[in-house]
């Protein structure tokens with residue numbers, strides 16, 4: 001999608017601090033990290049929100065989590081732990097409408113979130 005900032009990172013039109021990619025998935029460090037390690041895992045194809053997932057995306061959704069655990073291990077936080085969050089629309093706190101899995105670690109998380 002031409003006006004989507006994350007599609008522009010996928011295409012290379014704007015830079016991203018990329019930590020992982022394969023045919024379907026890209027992961028890059030968050031510009032405004034909320035933890036010592038904070039990266040975003042996105043599908044390369046544009047999907048706006050969780051509400052837009054289709055049954056044929058089931059494998060792709062799984063790949064986001066498989067990438068998350070691979071990178072978490074690379075970052076040395078698989079054993080200490082980490083949090084995965086995907087926000088949806090305004091009340092969920094979603095600001096970029098290209099779905100992304102936040103993966104945050106290397107600090108103790110609290111619950112409930114704000």
Ligand code: AMP
Pocket residue numbers: 005016028029030031032033040087093094095096097
């Ligand atoms: P959300 O509020 O869940 O939609 O999260 C969007 C996230 O994208 C925020 O944590 C932003 O800091 C992050 N973000 C926005 N633009 C960029 C960018 N160009 N590179 C990396 N992270 C970004």
